[in-house]
Amino acid sequence: MSGAGERAAGARGVDSEREFAPCTRRALLEGLAVAGCLVPLHAFAQAVDPAAKSRPQIGDRLAFATGARAGQPLEASAVVLAAEPLSAWPMDATTGLLRDGSRLNQLRVLRLDPAALSPRTAPNAAEGVVAYATMCSHAGCDVTGWSAATRGLVCPCHGSEFSAEDAATVIRGPATQPLAMLPLRIENGELRVARGFTRKVGFTPA
Amino acid sequence: MLRTTALVLAALATGGVAGPSAAQEARPYTPVTQARLENPEPRNWLMFRRTYDANGYSPLDQINAKNVKRLAPAWTFATGLREGHQSPPIVNDGVMFFTTPHNHVIALDARTGEQLWRYERALPEDLQELHPTNRGVALFGDRVYMATADAFLVALDARTGKVVWEQQIEDYTRGYYCTLAPLAVRGKILVGVSGGELGIRGFIAAFDAGTGKPAWKTFTIPAPGEPGSETWSGDAWKTGGVPVWVTGAYDPRLGLTYWGTGNAGPWAGDVRPGDNLYANSVLALDIETGRIVAHHQYHWNDSWDWDEVSTPLLLDFERGGRTIHGLVHPGRNGYLWFLERTQEQIGFVDAQPFVRNDVFTRLDPKTGRPEYDLDKKPATGRAATFCPSLSGGTNWMPSVYSPKTRLLYIPANENLCAMMNPQPVEYQAGQLFTGTQLAMGETLDFFLHAGAEDHIGEIQAWSIDGSPKEVWKKTFKSHNWGPLLVTGGGVLFSGGTNDRFFRAHDARTGELLWQQRTSSGVVGVPTTYEIDGVQYVAVLSGWGVDAERIQGAINGKRPPEQQVQVPQGGVLWVFALPK
Numbered sequence: 192m193s194g195a196g197e198r199a200a201g202a203r204g205v206d207s208e209r210e211f212a213p214c215t216r217r218a219l220l221e222g223l224a225v226a227g228c229l230v231p232l233h234a235f236a237q238a239v240d241p242a243a244k245s246r247p248q249i250g251d252r253l254a255f256a257t258g259a260r261a262g263q264p265l266e267a268s269a270v271v272l273a274a275e276p277l278s279a280w281p282m283d284a285t286t287g288l289l290r291d292g293s294r295l296n297q298l299r300v301l302r303l304d305p306a307a308l309s310p311r312t313a314p315n316a317a318e319g320v321v322a323y324a325t326m327c328s329h330a331g332c333d334v335t336g337w338s339a340a341t342r343g344l345v346c347p348c349h350g351s352e353f354s355a356e357d358a359a360t361v362i363r364g365p366a367t368q369p370l371a372m373l374p375l376r377i378e379n380g381e382l383r384v385a386r387g388f389t390r391k392v393g394f395t396p397a
Numbered sequence: 398m399l400r401t402t403a404l405v406l407a408a409l410a411t412g413g414v415a416g417p418s419a420a421q422e423a424r425p426y427t428p429v430t431q432a433r434l435e436n437p438e439p440r441n442w443l444m445f446r447r448t449y450d451a452n453g454y455s456p457l458d459q460i461n462a463k464n465v466k467r468l469a470p471a472w473t474f475a476t477g478l479r480e481g482h483q484s485p486p487i488v489n490d491g492v493m494f495f496t497t498p499h500n501h502v503i504a505l506d507a508r509t510g511e512q513l514w515r516y517e518r519a520l521p522e523d524l525q526e527l528h529p530t531n532r533g534v535a536l537f538g539d540r541v542y543m544a545t546a547d548a549f550l551v552a553l554d555a556r557t558g559k560v561v562w563e564q565q566i567e568d569y570t571r572g573y574y575c576t577l578a579p580l581a582v583r584g585k586i587l588v589g590v591s592g593g594e595l596g597i598r599g600f601i602a603a604f605d606a607g608t609g610k611p612a613w614k615t616f617t618i619p620a621p622g623e624p625g626s627e628t629w630s631g632d633a634w635k636t637g638g639v640p641v642w643v644t645g646a647y648d649p650r651l652g653l654t655y656w657g658t659g660n661a662g663p664w665a666g667d668v669r670p671g672d673n674l675y676a677n678s679v680l681a682l683d684i685e686t687g688r689i690v691a692h693h694q695y696h697w698n699d700s701w702d703w704d705e706v707s708t709p710l711l712l713d714f715e716r717g718g719r720t721i722h723g724l725v726h727p728g729r730n731g732y733l734w735f736l737e738r739t740q741e742q743i744g745f746v747d748a749q750p751f752v753r754n755d756v757f758t759r760l761d762p763k764t765g766r767p768e769y770d771l772d773k774k775p776a777t778g779r780a781a782t783f784c785p786s787l788s789g790g791t792n793w794m795p796s797v798y799s800p801k802t803r804l805l806y807i808p809a810n811e812n813l814c815a816m817m818n819p820q821p822v823e824y825q826a827g828q829l830f831t832g833t834q835l836a837m838g839e840t841l842d843f844f845l846h847a848g849a850e851d852h853i854g855e856i857q858a859w860s861i862d863g864s865p866k867e868v869w870k871k872t873f874k875s876h877n878w879g880p881l882l883v884t885g886g887g888v889l890f891s892g893g894t895n896d897r898f899f900r901a902h903d904a905r906t907g908e909l910l911w912q913q914r915t916s917s918g919v920v921g922v923p924t925t926y927e928i929d930g931v932q933y934v935a936v937l938s939g940w941g942v943d944a945e946r947i948q949g950a951i952n953g954k955r956p957p958e959q960q961v962q963v964p965q966g967g968v969l970w971v972f973a974l975p976k
Contacts, residue, residue: 294523294570331525336834347829348527350836350949365945396499396520396529397478 589641892919
C-alpha cells in the first residue's frame with residue numbers, strides 16, 4: 192500500500208493509558224464544574240493554531256507530509272512524472288506554518304502527462320502537477336492507494352477509485368462523488384495554491 | 398480554559414436535532430427497569446437480543462408456521478439514508494426506537510408508524526467511517542442510549558429525543574468508533590469499541606446510566622505485568638486492536654457479562670508473536686467491577702481477520718446425561734463452539750466445523766486449542782489462501798436459539814475463501830494498520846471455492862444436545878448477511894441475500910413459508926412485538942457496509958451476467974397478519 196510505511200507530520204503519538212475524561216452536556220449547559228469538565232481536553236492538549244486548521248489559501252505553498260523531508264517545502268521538481276502520488280500539506284507561504292491541523296487539508300500530489308489531462312482538469316494543473324484532497328468522498332478514509340495502470344487514486348477502505356487525469360471523477364464505487372481538487376500554479380519553481388478546493392472536502396453522512 | 402469552554406458549548410449547541418411532535422407530548426412511556434430487562438414481557442423487545450441470554454427468541458405465536466403465508470406489510474418508514482441499516486427495531490410498550498448509519502435515532506409509534514421524534518448526531522467533518530452502520534439502542538429508565546461513530550455515548554430522553562448527557566468513550570481521531578448497541582445492566586450502560594483496523598487498543602467500558610460517569614474500563618489487551626501480557630511481544634499491545642464490535646450477553650445468576658472480541662492487528666500474526674490474549678476470545682466480566690473473571694480464546698495469534706464478536710448465546714445443553722450451563726458460539730473461524738460457564742471459568746466442551754475450515758488441523762480435546770496448517774497462515778511478505786474467507790463462516794449477524802425446537806440457527810457462508818498477502822506497516826494514529834489494503838487487490842482478495850456455483854449463503858439448524866448435528870440447511874446463491882429471528886410460533890425470519898428478500902421459514906423443517914421482496918437488501922436484525930393483541934414483525938432493509946464489500950468481491954469473480962448490484966437506502970418494514 193502506498194504511503195503505508197510513512198508517518199504523517201503532526202500525527203499524535205500512542206497514548207493507550209489515557210483514562211476517561213468525564214463530562215456531560217447538562218453540566219456544560221448549566222455551567223456546572225466547567226473547570227473540571229475534561230471531555231475535549233486531549234483535543235486542546237496541544238494548542239492548534241487556527242491557521243493550521245483553515246482550508247488552503249491562495250498563494251499557499253505545499254510541503255511534504257511524510258518521509259524524511261516531512262514539513263519541508265515541496266518544489267515542483269520533486270513531483271516526478273509517473274511516480275506514485277506524494278502526501279502533502281498546504282503551507283502558509285509567509286509564515287511557513289503547515290496547515291496540518293485538519294485531515295481535510297491533506298493532499299495527494301502527482302505529476303501527469305499534461306496531454307492526458309481532461310479539459311476540466313488541465314486548468315487546475317500546473318505543468319501536469321495536480322493536487323487532490325486525500326479524504327475520500329465516500330466515507331472519509333485517506334485515499335492512499337494508487338493504480339498506475341488507470342492513473343487511479345484508490346481508497347484502501349472500500350475500494351473506490353478516482354481518475355487523477357479527470358478531476359478525480361469516480362472510476363469505481365462505492366463513492367459517487369469526485370475527490371476535491373486543489374488548483375495549483377507554479378511560481379519560480381514553487382508550487383502554489385491557485386484557488387480554493389473545487390468542492391467540499393470529505394463526505395456528507397447520508 | 399475559557400476559550401476552550403466556549404468552543405465546546407458552541408459544538409454542543411449544534412450537536413443534535415430533536416423534533417418531538419405534538420402527539421408525543423402526552424404519550425405515556427413505561428420506564429425500563431432491571432426486573433423488566435431480566436424478565437421482559439412477551440409483547441416487548443427491550444434490548445439488542447431481546448433477552449440477556451442473547452437467544453434472539455420471542456415467545457409470540459400469533460404469527461405461526463400455518464398462517465405466516467398471509468403476512469403482509471402494515472406500514473413502512475424511509476430513513477432517507479444510505480449504507481448498512483443493521484439496527485433491531487427495539488420496542489417498549491408501543492414505542493419503537495431504531496438507529497441508522499451516521500447515528501440517527503428514530504422513535505416511532507410502533508403500531509401506526511407515526512414519527513415521535515428523531516435525533517441526528519452532528520458528526521465531525523474530519524471523521525472517517527470505515528463501517529458506516531449502527532446496531533441499535535439500549536433502554537434504561539426513561540432514557541435511550543446510543544454509542545456513536547465518533548466514540549461518544551449519548552443518553553436521550555425517551556419521550557422527547559432531547560440529549561440528557563453525552564460522554565466521550567475515546568478519541569475518534571485515533572481510530573476509535575462504536576457500531577454496537579449498548580447493553581444496560583443494573584444501572585450501568587456497557588459499550589465496546591470498534592477500530593481493530595486502525596491500531597486501537599480495545600476495551601469494554603461501563604458508564605452510570607443516570608449521569609454518564611465512567612464506572613469501569615477493561616482493556617481487551619493486558620498491559621505489561623498484567624495476566625496475559627506474556628502472550629504479547631514488545632509494544633504490540635499498545636496498538637494491538639482486539640476491538641469489541643457487538644453487544645455482549647449477561648447472566649443475572651452469576652453477575653457476569655460475556656463479550657466476544659475481535660482479532661489483533663496488524664493482521665499478520667508474525668508481527669505480534671504470541672497467543673495475543675484476549676483476541677478472538679469470549680470474556681466473562683464481573684458486572685460491578687469489570688474484572689476479567691474468565692476467558693476462552695477460540696484461536697491464537699490470528700492471521701485471518703476472524704473476529705469472534707457475535708453475541709455469545711447463553712443456553713443449557715446436555716452431554717452424557719448432564720445438563721451444562723453453556724455458552725454457544727458459531728465462530729467466524731467456521732467452528733461451532735460449545736463451552737461451559739461457571740462462576741469461576743469458561744470451560745471447553747466440544748467444537749466442530751460448520752463450514753469448510755482448511756486451517757485448523759486438530760483441536761486439543763481438553764482445551765479446544767487448535768493446531769494450524771502453517772501453509773494456510775499468512776505472514777508478512779508471505780501470501781496464503783484460506784477458508785473460510787476473512788468474512789468468516791458467519792460474522793456479526795446474530796445466531797438464534799429456540800427453546801421450542803431446541804435448535805440453534807446459524808446464518809452461514811460456505812465456498813467463499815480468501816488470499817491475504819500482508820505487507821510491513823507502520824503505526825500512524827487513526828490510519829489503517831492492517832498490513833493489507835481492505836479493498837480487493839494484490840494484498841487481499843476473495844476467491845470462490847468449488848461449490849460456489851451452487852451456493853454461498855446458508856441458514857443452518859443444529860441440535861445442541863448429545864452429539865450436535867446439522868438438522869436442516871437452506872442454501873442461497875447469494876452470500877448471507879442476515880441476522881435471524883425465531884419465534885414461539887415456530888417461524889424463523891431472515892433476510893441477508895442480495896435478491897432483497899425477507900423470508901419466513903418453518904423453524905422445524907426449514908421449509909420456505911413466505912417471502913417479501915423489499916426495497917433494498919436486508920441486513921437488519923428482525924424483531925417482533927405485540928400491541929393491542931396484534932403481533933408485528935419489523936426489520937430494516939438497507940444494504941451496505943460489509944454485505945456490499947463482499948458482494949463487490951464476489952462480483953469481481955463472476956462474469957458480468959452474474960454480477961449483482963443491490964440498491965441502497967434504508968426502509969423500515971413492519972408486517973402483520975391482515976385482519
